[in-house]
Amino acid sequence: MIAAAIHSGIQVTSGAERVPPGLARNVMTISGRELRDAVRARWFVLYTLAFAGLGLAISLVSATATGGSGLASFGRTTAGMINLVLLVVPLMALTAGAGAIASDRERGMLQYLLAQPVSRLEVLLGKYLGLAGALLSCICLGLGACAGVLAWKGMGTDPAAVLWLAGLSFGLALAMLSCGVLISTLAGRASVAVGTAVFAWLTLVFVSDLGLMAGAMALRMRIEQLFALSVMNPLQVFKMWSLHAADASLDVLGPAGLYATEEYGKWLHALFAGCLLAWIVVPLAAAAVTLSRRSPI
C-alpha cells in the first residue's frame, strides 16, 4: 500500500521532464503515508487511550486529594504526569520506531519501496517524520485532556508548566523514536526488533536508575558523578528538565539537584537540550548509516 502510494506520488512529481524529485517532497510523501497508516493502526489507538485514560485518572485523583483548596504549586499532579510520561511515551515511541523498517523488510516492502526513485535516507526520514507526527498527536491529546480536567476542577496548575511538559514529552518521544528506528534497522526481523525495543525500554526506565541508585550507594559516588551519569539517560534528562522548567530550581531533587542548579545555573536548559538533541540525532544518524549499508532484504 505504502509503496503503491509512493509510486503514484513520485510519478506526479517527477513528471515528463524526468527531473529528480526533491528530497523534501519525497520525504513529505512518505511521511504522509506513514502518519496515515500509523493513526489507523491499533497500537496508536490503544496507546492514546491508555495515555489519556491514565492521565485523566491522575488529574481527577489529585484534584480530589487536594480537597479543592485551590492552592497549588508543584504538586502531585505534575509529578504524576511526569511519571506517566516516563512510563508510556518511551514505550510507545520505541515500539513504533522498532516496527518502522523491520516489518517492511520482513514483508519485502522495503525492497519494493527502494526500487522506486527514492533514496534510503528519504525513506528513513519520511517514516521518522510520519511516526513523529502520530506521537505528537497522541501526546497532545493525552495532556490536553488532562489539562482540561484540571481546569474544570479549578486546580491552579501552571499552564506554562503543562506546555513545557507537552513539548518536552515530544522531545523525549523523538529521542526514543530515533532509538527505535535504529533498533529496527539493525534487527533482522520485526519480532526481534519489537522485543529489543521493549528490552531497551525496560533498561532505560528501570534498570539504569535502579543500577545507578545501587551503584551510588555502594560506591559512595560523588554528587557530580551521580549527576553526570544520570544526565546520560534521556528519561532523567526529560524529568529534570520538566522540573527545572516548572520550578526554575532543581533543589527538589536534593543535593544532586542543588549541585546542578549551582554549577550550571542558567546553562541547565542548554545542557538538557544538548543531551536530548544528541539522543535524537545520533541514533537516527546511526540508523541512516546502517540502512544505507545493509541489503534491503
Add this chain to the structure above:
Amino acid sequence: MNRVIGAILVCGGAWLARAGDTPASLDHEAPARTFASRQSTLAGALSARIAAAQAGAVIEIGAGVYHEHLRIDKPLTLIGRPGAIIDGAGSGDIVEIAAEGVTFRGFTVRNTGIDLEQENAAIRVLAGRATIEDNVLEDVLFGIDLRSAPDCVVRGNRIGGKALDIARRGDGLRLWRSDRGVIENNVLHDGRDAILWYSSGIKVRGNRSDDCRYGLHLMFSDDVVIEDNTLSGNSVGIYLMYSAGVEITRNRLVRNRGPSGYGIGLKEADRFSVRENLITGNRVGVYLDGSPFTTKQPGVFTRNIFAFNDIGVTFLPSARGNEFTDNNFIDNIDQVAVSGRGALTGNRFWKGERGNFWSDYTGYDRDADGIGDFVHESRTLFESMTERNPEMRLFLFSPAQQAIEFVGRAVPAVRPEAKFEDEVPRMRPVEIGFAKAESGVRSMTLAATAFGLLAIGGGVLRAARKDGGP
C-alpha cells in the same frame, strides 16, 4: 549642558540663600528645580534646622533632595512632606537618632554607603522610644538598625536593599538589645536578613519580606509575637534560635527555597506555638532542631497548612516533645521526614480526638464521623532511603521510585518501620479561612492551554485522515 546650567542656577541660589541660611554647596542631583522650589533643599539645611530647634519641636520638611547625613540628638518630630528625599550620596550612614523619643516620618532615605564593616545604615537608632514611620528606604545597605533602643515603633516603612549579591548586602531591619519594640506593616525586599537579637517582648505584625536571606531571624529573643506576616522567596522564612515564648500565628510562608530553604526553622527554642500558618512551596516547611529545648511544655503546631513543600516537616533526632493537631498536610513530597534515621518517638501527631489531615491517607470512614477508621502511618521504602541518603532524591518522580515503593509494600522483609502514627486522621482538610487562593484566572488560561493541545492533536489526526487515499 543642562547640568552646567543647573549648577549655575544652584550657585546663584546658594549665593542668595547664604544671607539667611547655612553655608551651602552644589546640588548636582536636581538642579533647576531646587532653585525654583525652595532654599531648604541645600545641603546642610536639615542639620541646621535640627540644631536650631527646641527639644520637643515638630519640624516639617518640604519636597526636595537633601544630600545630608543627619544626627538627631534631641527629642524632635521630623515629618517629611511628600517628595522629601534624604540622599546619602553613597557614603556612610544617613540618619542617626541619638536621643530618646524621636519621631521620624514620611521621608525617602536613599543611597547609603556599601561598607559592611561600618554597617552603613539608612536609619540608625541609638536611643529608646523612637518612632520610625512611613519612610521609604531605597538602595540602602542596612535599613533600620536599632541598637540598644527599647520601646521603639517601626511601622509602615518600605526597605529596599542594594543590587549586590547576598553576601555583600546588609540587613534590612535589625534589632539589637532593643526590647518591647513594635515592628508593623513594613515591606522588605532584596536585603539580607531581618534580625531580632537579644530583644524580648517584640511584636512583629503584618510585615512582608521578599527575596531576602532570612525573612526573620530571632536569637535569644523571648516572648515575641509574630503575626500576619508574609515571607516569600527568602532563603529562610522565620528562623528561631535559643528563644522562648514565641507565638507564630497566621503567617504566610511561601516558596522559601535554596540550600537551607525553611519556612520556619526552630533551633533549641522553647515554649513556642505555631498556629494557622500557611506554609507552602518551601523546600522544608518546618525544620525542628532540638525544639522544644526543655520538654516541660510541648511545641504546639495546630491548624497550619503544610502544602506542596518538598518536605512538610523535618525533624532532627534531637527534636522531641512536639504536638501536631488539626494541621493539613497536603501533597508535600515527603509529608514528614526524619533527618538521619530513627523514628519520631517523643513527638505526637494526634491528641485525643484531634488528628491531622493527610492527603496521602489511604483508609476510609465507614461510620462517617469525619475520622478515618484506620491509623495513618507513614512508611515508604523510598522515603526512608532518601532520609539516609539524601542524594537519592535525584530519582524522585521516576518509575524506579515507584518500583522501590512497590517492593517496600509487597515484601515485608524490607518494609521500613512506621515513622509516626496518627490514630485519628481527618478525612477532610481543616477549613482555615484566610488560606484560599485565587485561581480563577489561571483556570481560564489552563482551559485555553488544554484546548490548544487538543486542537494540535486533533489537527494532526484530521490531516492524516484527510490525506488518505485507498
